[in-house]
Amino acid sequence: MAGRAHGAVMGTAHHTANPTWAEELLDQLRPNGRDPHRVVAWLAAAVAADVCLAEADGTPLAGRPVPADPALTADLATGRIAAAALEDHGRHLRLLRVTLPQRARAAVLTVARAAPFDRRAADIVTHTAGVLELLLRAHETAAAGRRLEQAASDLRLAILQLLMVEDTVSARRVAAGLWPGLLDTETACVYVAECRPEQRDRLAEACLDATGERALVVRCPAMDGHVIVVVPGETAADELRSLVDGRPGTFLGGSTRQSLARTATAYGQAVSALAVARFRSDRAALYAERTRPERLMDPGPLRDWTRTVLRPLDGLAHHVRAELLATTRLGLEFTAVNTAKVLGVSRNTVRARMDRVEGLLGADFSDLAGRAAVHLALNTQAGLGGTVHDPAAAGRTGLGDLLSGPAVRTWAHALLARLDADGRDLRGTLRAWIAAGGNAERAARRLGVHAQTVREHVRAAEPVLERQLLAAGSDLYEVVLAHLALGDLPEPALRTADRNNTDSAVHG
16 A cells, blocks of 8 residues: 555655665665565655556556546556546546556556656656566566476476376376486386475475486475485486485485386385484485395295286276276375375275275285285285286185295294393284284283283384384285284185185194
């Protein structure tokens, strides 16, 4: 709002201060100025007038409304005339056309005062109109830049979401328009950088600067303090790791190199590594390729069991099958809410997809053993590539057969035996907690203890086993498989498993 009351004060300052009106007007272009409202207020004070900058329809952009002839205003807005000066009911008015940057629109600057416009006042009005036009153009350019940045950010997220559901063809097609060659690779690493939420925009910009156009940088839609970076090459990865130095409270976790189709798997690895990075002095960690149970299984029977388990999905359209597999793989690692945010869908969609997979496979996702079995099949399926399937072996191998091998049983015994040194029977509590589907209250009722005791025992088991248990994911499923291998839990039934194998017990 601008008017004569404000102008009286500013007018006095003008006459007593050293700067000329031109210098004062130029000051409005300094970085801490550049506000049309301030410029209009300054003009009102400089010429002791009421001033309004309004669009052609009368919508004010700055200042307070000044009555003027609508026909004259329309002529100015349409460009029929560029300026007008008149006297109306004892008021002296100056009206100037101010071009707006959007679609050749125009606004009208109206200045009304009691005294006639002398040469000085007329010059101030004319030059101020030019400054307003420059400021409005600069504001629109800045706004367009912000919109472009947001569009690029949204596009990066869309590409990541396509990679998460294994649609690498579409991801490459989308990326090619703005970042040619970015995804012209078969493999990539995924990094997750973490900082305080209010610092994430600066961290994302730093990641973009460090990697240039050689990586896909995305603000994580699920975690406010996370930045996800998909790095196809090696050089950008080295530069990304250097960002942690000199940034207190910033951590970085990275995956092993995976195929683009396994971006979701790589993302899970990066999140797991991030948890380790929080306790390291250098605040960075790469996913450790420790000995995993599937690596101890006979690869041939493992592949055939995996194909048999997932066979009910084979009749689906390719894109539907890939969508269900990717959603379930993420849904078994993270909560439905976070999975939905990462994939850009609703949590109801995530649950519906997982329910469909659960029904097709005959699995029970409320049972941790069932989740662990499907998780094993999904991870194995992601690494199958073009391996040949032996139809004659279909259905002959059950989960119990895979887990009964001496290498797996030795691994399972060594892992769970770590808990025996604790006098609180962590192993018994953990077994009951897993059997209760990870529900502390149900496990407590079975054990005859308090639910808080169960939670404390599970937390105490985490550093001993060097695995996260309370957050469902790969670490927990490994521990579940170890219990299954030793016969401490019943084997989950899957619809496609051969009934003779399903009913067989794992040798204890």
